[in-house]
Amino acid sequence: MINFAQIGNDLYTGKRSIDFVKRQKTWYLLSSVLIVLALVGIFARGLNFGIEFSGGSEFRVSGAASTESYEEKARDAIGQAGIGGNVETTIIGQNTVRVQTEAAQDRTAAAQEALGQEFGVPENQVSSTLIGPSWGESVSRQAIQGLLVFLVLVTIVMALYFRTWKMAVSGLVALLHDLVITVGIYALFGFEITPSSMIGFLTILGYSLYDTVVVFDKVRENTAEAFQTRRMTYRQAANLAVNQTLVRSINTTVVALLPIAAVLVVGFTLLGPGTLLDLSLALFIGIAVGAYSSIFIATPLLVDLRRNEPAVVELDRYVAKHADRRPVRVGAGAGARAGEDAGQSAPVGSAGADVTGAAGSYDERADGAPEPAGRPLHRYVQAGPRNQPKRPPKSKR
Structure with missing residues (x-):
């Protein structure tokens, strides 16, 4: 039986490791394919905007005697009322039919009467709503403005918090990656975009940013320790953080x-189209894509952006040059120092752990002389007992 707790502990200590950063080309290729498909959906198929954005009339027939062939009945009724254009019909709940058409204007009463006759309900059970396109345009404009302000503030805050603009750029790329793929999925599958969907799109940016910041915070901690101890490359420290x-x-x-999936199931099977379903669908897609980008895109991109920095290059050269002279200790921190103070060796890959394999509980000097674990020697220290001060001759005592 798989012990997930043990696997998680091994990943944290470094006993097991997945090299996410080294395989960054694979993740970039996968994301590129997804983004291309998303753009094809957006520009080739187009987005299916709801009536709130295009404007028109919406009729709801409550308590329909039968929903069989509801699409054909709705088209016949709208045609009898003299309303042209495309007619979109959906079922809401168990016996409510939603019919969306172009603006009915003075033909609204005729449409209500025709729909009542087709579905066998009184005319007062057929409600009508006239929606102008200006409302949807206002929502879209405010959403875009909010998105731009959000991106600017995120860039400033991340650059100040992490003290490097490259982390801010990596985080923004991950955010845009999530947004494009999410909207592209809507376009490819023809999901209707409503104001609730727009709210969902903005909400998923927060989830994506949250995951990315948590990973970046650990990256900053590990890489700072790597620059201080000079026992890991920048790439190794960042990969350990992931x-x-x-x-x-x-x-x-x-x-x-899980709760969003439950809402989706209830929405698709019982409630039908509506604000709850639109919002939960956007959140489900966005959160899933955001988790992917925080693990596979943000950190590998950060490492690529910092790869040619003089400090990173010098650290990589130093670690490569001294790799055969002393053991590598990864993730050094409070736990490592505590283990060293106690004279104990830490688990492999954990803070202060020896990654020598054959050395057991001892560090290995260049000349083969062992040293108790947790007490690394300078590479020029000689083996054997320490030199003692020379004693004066007996005649001079």
């Missing part, structure tokens, strides 16, 4: 998706 936060990211995503 592994250490992997289980947390998966758990958070699953916990968030």
Whole structure:
């Protein structure tokens, strides 16, 4: 039986490791394919905007005697009322039929009467709503303005918090990656975009940013330690951070998706189209894509952006040059220092752990002389007992 708790612990300590950063080309290729498909859906098929954006009339027939052939009945009724254009019909709940048409204007009463006759209900059970396109345009404009303000503020805050603009750029790329793919899925599958969907699109940016910031915070901690101890490359430290936060990211995503999935099931089977279904669908797609980008895109991109920095290049050269002279200790921190103070060796890959394999509980000097674990020697220290001060001759005592 798979012990997920043990796997998570091994990933955190470094006993097991998935090299996310080294395989960045694979993740980039996969994301590129998804983005191309999304753009094809957006520009080739187009977005299916709801009536709130295009304007028109909406009729709802409550308590329909029968919903069989409801699309044909709705088209016949709208045609009898003299309303042209496209007619979209959906079922809401068990016996409510929603009919969307172009603006009915003075033919609204005729449409209500015809729909009541077709579905066998009194005319007062057929409601009508006239929606102008200006309302949807206002919502779209405000949503775009909110998105631009959000991106600017996120860039400033991340650049100040992490003290490097490259982390801010990586986070923004991950955000745009999530947004494009989510909207592209809507276009490819023809899901209707409503004001509730727009709210969902803006909400998923927060979820995506939250996951990315958690990973980046661990990356900053590990890489700062790597620059200080000079025992890991920048890439190794960043990859360790992704592994250490992997289980947390998966758990958070699953916990968030489960209730949303329940709402989707209820919405599709019982409630039908509506604000709840539109919002939950956008959240489900966006949170799933956001978890992917925080793990597979943000950190590998950050490493690529910082790869040629002088400090990173010098650190990589130093670690490669001294890799055969002393053991590698990864993730050094408070736990490592505590283990060293106690004279104990830490687990492989954990803070202060020796990654020598054959050295057991001892570090290995260049000349083969062992040293108790947790007490690394300078590479020029000689083996054997320390030199003692020379004693004066007996005649001079």
